[in-house]
């Protein structure tokens with residue numbers, strides 16, 4: 281809203297005239313875009329590479345045609361993956377839940393399916409990226425190995441909305457890596473994906489990249505490692521050039537809770553991987569967890585502290601000759617936010633009081649030498665939970681909060697709790713309704729007209745039932761669990 285205001289563009293779509301620009305959003309956060317429905321003209325659902333070209337071609341034609349603004353929106357709605365929020369009416373039940381969402385324009389489909397790129401080798405990938413003069417997040421080459429993830433972690437929205445798996449070939453990746461190193465001069469390359477260590481040709485690729493770029497001293501890093509598939513050999517391979525930080529995400533402190541969330545890694549996986557890492561010369565390990573996951577108990581929280589101690593023990597059990605001095609273990613525990621399009625979309629978030637108590641518990645339990653503990657402000661996580669599963673009425677709250685002075689809220693030091701509280705009060709909406717309410721199986725969600733391909737009733741709900749019994753679902757590369765994505769196109773995910 282701030283950007284639109286600074287650009288002199290009316291904030292509300294209904295106030296934009298024929299000569300105003302179209303406002304288009306996309307990306308994972310825009311899958312449930314309903315809280316932004318009053319402000320955006322168009323939404324790109326799914327992957328943008330092909331869709332953007334089609335939309336721009338259409339825009340050129342439309343400009344030449346001299347047709348109305350609405351005509352462009354109607355024609356855009358015909359492009360697979362384009363959603364025009366103003367072409368849908370939402371009605372509500374007396375208790376505030378959504379009653380139905382229906383198109384009000386014949387150009388709009390009943391449900392809008394996300395766009396999927398089929399061939400990762402032929403699709404556009406940036407080969408000449410801007411190299412900034414200042415420090416930025418991801419200040420390195422980001423080489424995308426593949427899209428999608430088959431692990432099926434139940435809290436993870438990306439794992440559901442990026443299906444199915446599509447890999448780039450090792451040849452294509454080497455070609456891209458070469459071009460990117462030449463055009464940017466970066467000395468670090470991240471092999472990025474949702475679960476990079478699942479790339480089927482990882483070993484071959486890492487070896488080839490290392491031998492190709494060893495002379496240029498380009499360091500490789502693998503983000504978001506899974507403990508079970510990260511072999512010692514790879515650790516050593518990457519170690520050859522330079523040590524980069526190691527991060528692991530067990531997500532939960534006990535095996536029971538890891539089974540609930542379907543994070544199929546074990547304590548043995550963690551022990552093996554960190555022991556190998558310490559023996560290879562790493563001395564700094566970061567472990568990511570979430571608190572407030574469905575079914576969590578004190579035992580699960582205690583498990584986080586136990587794992588921190590276990591990692592410390594692994595370090596001291598490593599041969600003195602091999603390990604490096606200066607052990608540092610960082611435990612980062614964020615607060616769970618239930619996300620739309622996931623098996624946990626029916627569940628309430630823990631209240632702020634519960635989250636604070638859990639953080640307090642961990643603060644004392646993690647008072648261990650060499651261990652640091654980071655946590656997130658519960659107010660921010662609460663607002664995330666409200667807007668993640670919000671409906672169109674929250675647009676008014678956003679507008680009021682902005683008018684009350686809320687700016688740059690993603691930065692904790694700028695988060696203005698009073699501005700948000702007042703905005704909810706002024707619009708007579710309760711944030712608890714969105715964050716703390718357990719939904720019934722058949723509730724119509726504000727995002728039900730958006731089709732990610734993954735089925736709500738036959739996959740997500742069933743996964744939620746299994747979660748409550750701590751039953752796991754295997755990686756669907758091994759055995760297809762029928763998530764429904766094949767509906768979105770012939771030959772998808774064979």
Ligand code: SF4
Nearest residue numbers: 756760761762763773
């Ligand atoms: S269709 Fe089967 S294999 Fe493909 S993503 Fe869905 S569950 Fe996995």
